[in-house]
Amino acid sequence: MSKSIDWEELKRELSFKDVVSIKFRIDGHLISISRDDVVRNYKFKSKFIVFIDGMCRGNWGVEDKPIIEKVWKKVVKHIYSKAQRADFKKRFGKKFAKLLLDYDRKIVFYSPIFNNVEELISTFKKIDNLEVAEDDK
Numbered sequence: 728m729s730k731s732i733d734w735e736e737l738k739r740e741l742s743f744k745d746v747v748s749i750k751f752r753i754d755g756h757l758i759s760i761s762r763d764d765v766v767r768n769y770k771f772k773s774k775f776i777v778f779i780d781g782m783c784r785g786n787w788g789v790e791d792k793p794i795i796e797k798v799w800k801k802v803v804k805h806i807y808s809k810a811q812r813a814d815f816k817k818r819f820g821k822k823f824a825k826l827l828l829d830y831d832r833k834i835v836f837y838s839p840i841f842n843n844v845e846e847l848i849s850t851f852k853k854i855d856n857l858e859v860a861e862d863d864k
Contacts, residue, residue: 741847748761753797757779757780759777762776775844799839800840801835805832812831815828
């Protein structure tokens with residue numbers, strides 16, 4: 728049932744194969760990875776989408792599906808842009824801007840979309856008890 732994972736072979740397969748459908752099993756969930764080619768400004772870019780049990784919903788939270796923390800990409804963003812934060816510090820001073828506006832606040836969310844194969848592989852290498860799922864026939 729489980730096979731050892733050859734990360735270099737997986738990277739090659741994700742990068743160069745036309746049709747990509749790779750499946751893993753972890754903690755009773757079936758994790759599927761598919762590649763989607765996007766055209767922007769006449770250039771092709773590949774995005775990798777991670778499905779959990781055949782679904783991918785943006786309204787899932789970590790409370791709903793704890794597996795998300797393991798298999799989706801963690802994204803951390805500032806509430807305010809760098810220019811806005813600099814403006815707040817200049818206007819109010821660092822201490823007052825921190826108290827008044829909490830200008831350095833960040834939000835954390837998880838995204839099923841990976842921009843490149845290296846990002847995807849590095850996330851999946853960190854997962855314990857990950858096994859390659861055999862194709863269901």
